Amino acid sequence: MIEKIYALRRGRAHGPDRTASQARRARAAVPAVIAACAGLALAACSGPAASSGGGSSSGVVNITWQTMWSGNTLTLLSQMVSKFNATHPGIHVTESNIPSATGDAKLLSEIAAGDPPDVFTEWNPVLGEYAADGSIQSFKPYLTGSYAGLEKWLYPIALQGGQYNGTLYALPMSMNSWALYYNKSMLKAAGISSPPTTLAQLYTDQAKEWKISGSKLDQIGFYPLYESAGSPFEYFGSFFGAVNCFSSAGQYDLASCAGAKSEASFFAQYDKYPYSSVDGMETAYGSVAGGDDDAFVAGKEGFTMDGPWEGAQNIPVTNSAMVGNFGVVPFPNSVGGPSTFGQGNYNIIPKGAAHPKQAFEFIAWLAGYQNEAFNSQIDPKGGWMPASPTVVSQPAYKAWLKANPWLDVFVEQMSSPLSVTPKLTKTESEFLTAEATAAEDIAEHTKTPQQALVYIDQQANSGAGG
Amino acid sequence: MQTATSPPVRAGGARRATRVGRAIRSPRARRLRLGLLFISPWIVGYCVFYLYPFLASLYYSFTRFTGIGNPVFTGLANYSGLLHDSMFHTAVFNTVYYTVIEVPFSTVAALGLALLLNMKVRGQAVYRTLFYIPSIVPVVASSLIFVWIFQPSFGIVNALLSDVHITGPAWFFSITWSKPTFILLGLWGLGQPMVIYLAALQGVPKEMYEVAALEGASAWSRLRRITIPMISPVILFNVILSLVLSIQYFTQAQVIESPPGSPGTSTMFYVTYYYQQAFQDLHLGYASAMAFLMFVGVLIVTVVLLRTSSRWVYYENENR
Numbered sequence: 001m002i003e004k005i006y007a008l009r010r011g012r013a014h015g016p017d018r019t020a021s022q023a024r025r026a027r028a029a030v031p032a033v034i035a036a037c038a039g040l041a042l043a044a045c046s047g048p049a050a051s052s053g054g055g056s057s058s059g060v061v062n063i064t065w066q067t068m069w070s071g072n073t074l075t076l077l078s079q080m081v082s083k084f085n086a087t088h089p090g091i092h093v094t095e096s097n098i099p100s101a102t103g104d105a106k107l108l109s110e111i112a113a114g115d116p117p118d119v120f121t122e123w124n125p126v127l128g129e130y131a132a133d134g135s136i137q138s139f140k141p142y143l144t145g146s147y148a149g150l151e152k153w154l155y156p157i158a159l160q161g162g163q164y165n166g167t168l169y170a171l172p173m174s175m176n177s178w179a180l181y182y183n184k185s186m187l188k189a190a191g192i193s194s195p196p197t198t199l200a201q202l203y204t205d206q207a208k209e210w211k212i213s214g215s216k217l218d219q220i221g222f223y224p225l226y227e228s229a230g231s232p233f234e235y236f237g238s239f240f241g242a243v244n245c246f247s248s249a250g251q252y253d254l255a256s257c258a259g260a261k262s263e264a265s266f267f268a269q270y271d272k273y274p275y276s277s278v279d280g281m282e283t284a285y286g287s288v289a290g291g292d293d294d295a296f297v298a299g300k301e302g303f304t305m306d307g308p309w310e311g312a313q314n315i316p317v318t319n320s321a322m323v324g325n326f327g328v329v330p331f332p333n334s335v336g337g338p339s340t341f342g343q344g345n346y347n348i349i350p351k352g353a354a355h356p357k358q359a360f361e362f363i364a365w366l367a368g369y370q371n372e373a374f375n376s377q378i379d380p381k382g383g384w385m386p387a388s389p390t391v392v393s394q395p396a397y398k399a400w401l402k403a404n405p406w407l408d409v410f411v412e413q414m415s416s417p418l419s420v421t422p423k424l425t426k427t428e429s430e431f432l433t434a435e436a437t438a439a440e441d442i443a444e445h446t447k448t449p450q451q452a453l454v455y456i457d458q459q460a461n462s463g464a465g466g
Numbered sequence: 467m468q469t470a471t472s473p474p475v476r477a478g479g480a481r482r483a484t485r486v487g488r489a490i491r492s493p494r495a496r497r498l499r500l501g502l503l504f505i506s507p508w509i510v511g512y513c514v515f516y517l518y519p520f521l522a523s524l525y526y527s528f529t530r531f532t533g534i535g536n537p538v539f540t541g542l543a544n545y546s547g548l549l550h551d552s553m554f555h556t557a558v559f560n561t562v563y564y565t566v567i568e569v570p571f572s573t574v575a576a577l578g579l580a581l582l583l584n585m586k587v588r589g590q591a592v593y594r595t596l597f598y599i600p601s602i603v604p605v606v607a608s609s610l611i612f613v614w615i616f617q618p619s620f621g622i623v624n625a626l627l628s629d630v631h632i633t634g635p636a637w638f639f640s641i642t643w644s645k646p647t648f649i650l651l652g653l654w655g656l657g658q659p660m661v662i663y664l665a666a667l668q669g670v671p672k673e674m675y676e677v678a679a680l681e682g683a684s685a686w687s688r689l690r691r692i693t694i695p696m697i698s699p700v701i702l703f704n705v706i707l708s709l710v711l712s713i714q715y716f717t718q719a720q721v722i723e724s725p726p727g728s729p730g731t732s733t734m735f736y737v738t739y740y741y742q743q744a745f746q747d748l749h750l751g752y753a754s755a756m757a758f759l760m761f762v763g764v765l766i767v768t769v770v771l772l773r774t775s776s777r778w779v780y781y782e783n784e785n786r
Contacts, residue, residue: 102745104745104746105744105745108532108533108534108748109533111533111534112533112534126748129532129748130534133532133534133535134534134535135532135533135534135535214633215618215619215633215634215635215636216618216619216620216624216628217618217619218619274636275639275729276618276636276639276640276641276729277618277619277636277639279636279639279724279728279729280617280618280619280621280636280637280638280639281617281618281619282724283613283638283639283722283723283724284613284614284617284620284621286724287610287613287614288610351534429746429747429748430747433725433742433746433747436725436728437725437727437731440725440728440729440730441730444641444729444730446730
């Protein structure tokens with residue numbers, strides 16, 4: 001190419017002496033360069049085709065796994081991939097990470113371009129929309145032979161979380177469970193002998209722990225409207241029977257759902273506390289330690305509703321002074337027994353994945369199916385709940401529970417018939433966004449609880465935008 | 467069968483072909499080809515990464531599209547949906563609010579800073595460096611730092627206000643104060659326009675100031691009559707740049723506010739809402755309509771600014 005350019009320059013310099021062949025070469029150079037550049041640009045866009053391309057001459061099928069994690073979890077994922085590759089000589093997994101929402105956008109682009117990863121880990125509530133669109137593959141064809149018993153092997157809430165219209169589209173590699181954490185020293189300082197067992201008691205106890213002077217907030221008792229900084233309606237829903245409130249026509253219908261009304265009233269109880277100050281404190285702590293920190297971990301909050309990772313990972317990693325200074329009890333509820341909101345880290349096979357069969361094999365292995373021993377060692381490291389009671393019964397998991405008895409609450413809730421998983425719907429994303437806004441509106445006194453519920457229904461049911 | 471008029475036609479065709487051939491081989495054409503050759507990487511990049519996405523986005527704005535499968539043509543439904551979308555109205559209001567205050571505020575502040583840093587004082591280079599450094603701090607990092615600086619209970623700003631018996635607001639976490647706080651945060655990145663102003667200030671001929679001083683012009687008069695007119699093309703450039711960036715305001719609000727757009731909907735900026743529609747709710751058609759409206763909005767504002775600039779921008783080499 002360089003020679004061609006020099007030839008062009010020489011040709012221009014020599015003017016009439018330029019030969020016909022030089023001119024032809026020069027003319028040929030222009031489209032050649034453009035074509036080369038276009039090729040380079042397209043090659044740059046197409047990404048690592050070789051990695052997702054599949055098989056190799058050695059008979060090993062290469063599959064790609066795309067996740068949205070970072071930090072400690074990423075280290076665990078690498079360990080899992082190494083173990084899988086070591087024990088499955090016919091499949092080789094390559095893992096890549098794209099941060100949160102960017103990961104979703106990348107996945108969509110990859111599917112549209114016909115070059116998706118074989119496996120994608122999704123925690124955003126878009127599985128229903130993906131399934132409805134046909135952008136993810138059903139697992140139905142693979143639930144035969146040695147996988148015939150997989151669905152029954154799962155916790156019911158783990159199974160429900162991966163089903164759209166009764167068909168399995170996703171399997172969790174780990175599950176979440178939620179309970180009430182309390183700060184022991186704060187409880188003692190407030191003169192409270194034991195953690196609360198009713199919602200009324202929780203309200204009374206936490207009220208003794210707030211420390212506010214003027215507009216300065218030093219300590220929070222409990223503040224449900226900020227919990228998990230996302231959609232408190234959904235996270236607390238199982239404690240009130242407020243998950244899956246649908247009308248007979250299949251529309252979201254929280255406004256006439258007794259559980260949802262009860263939950264909204266529970267939130268409204270706390271609106272007398274300074275939301276902006278709580279928000280400021282939680283955001284400040286949440287902006288450090290990669291989001292592992294929060295007011296409870298920092299020792300600035302008396303009670304919090306959170307999952308096992310709070311005690312298993314966030315506290316030891318971020319504030320070791322809190323280790324041994326917290327306890328966990330079931331979150332007081334109005335449904336009459338142990339209950340949790342089932343949610344997990346689900347793996348899906350995108351439409352157009354090159355090796356769905358091998359991808360499914362990997363996904364089932366990640367869930368711990370026929371891999372219980374290894375899974376029971378990994379779950380504790382991530383502070384995760386297993387997807388199946390079979391994993392819990394493994395010696396490694398039992399040893400972890402014995403060393404951390406506060407985890408029993410989370411495990412017990414997983415198999416409770418009162419635990420629920422939100423139904424996958426086509427507009428769950430809109431539903432969650434509306435929930436977060438409605439919870440804020442209650443906190444900011446811009447909506448009454450009932451108005452907030454009506455707002456959620458409107459947004460979620462009209463959420464099929466263009 | 468040939469007609470009597472055939473030969474002249476062939477001859478004329480041959481003449482045209484010769485003319486075309488000469489045109490192709492002319493030095494001008496060769497220069498054009500060479501020029502195209504050298505800019506071809508840019509042409510390809512522009513077509514692949516700008517022109518095609520732009521046209522595709524325009525098409526998607528008339529469709530219902532989730533990113534997967536085929537877009538379904540819905541005509542103007544997305545645009546009419548935006549007209550009735552109260553959150554869209556809020557996002558437009560918040561963005562206009564931010565832009566209308568931030569652009570003049572940051573322009574005056576950056577220009578003022580550049581004027582100060584243009585003064586011959588000891589340690590001038592050190593001051594210039596100090597004021598420029600913040601603009602090279604990554605936006606996400608500086609945003610997280612400002613969460614702590616403006617933290618309502620233990621942030622340094624409210625601690626200082628408390629020392630003078632003023633109760634500070636909740637800043638980013640107050641519906642009333644969130645947007646003004648983001649405008650204050652915008653001052654952190656003034657280094658970039660400041661450096662451009664500084665370069666422009668150094669290009670103003672010193673003789674003008676000397677003559678003005680001999681004529682007894684005051685400092686204010688020199689600023690108004692010499693400095694500002696002489697650097698007005700640079701002010702126009704910075705204002706347009708600042709305007710476009712303000713309309714596209716996103717990163718800081720997305721990083722700081724949880725959930726994005728809060729408290730209430732006070733920080734739901736245009737691009738925040740666009741991002742939510744496109745990448746959370748997968749309404750790519752709707753988001754494309756938003757993107758196209760934003761493009762039209764920016765285009766109109768820029769054209770208006772450029773058209774009216776003849777009234778206040780002075781170009782040395784133009785005849786008036």
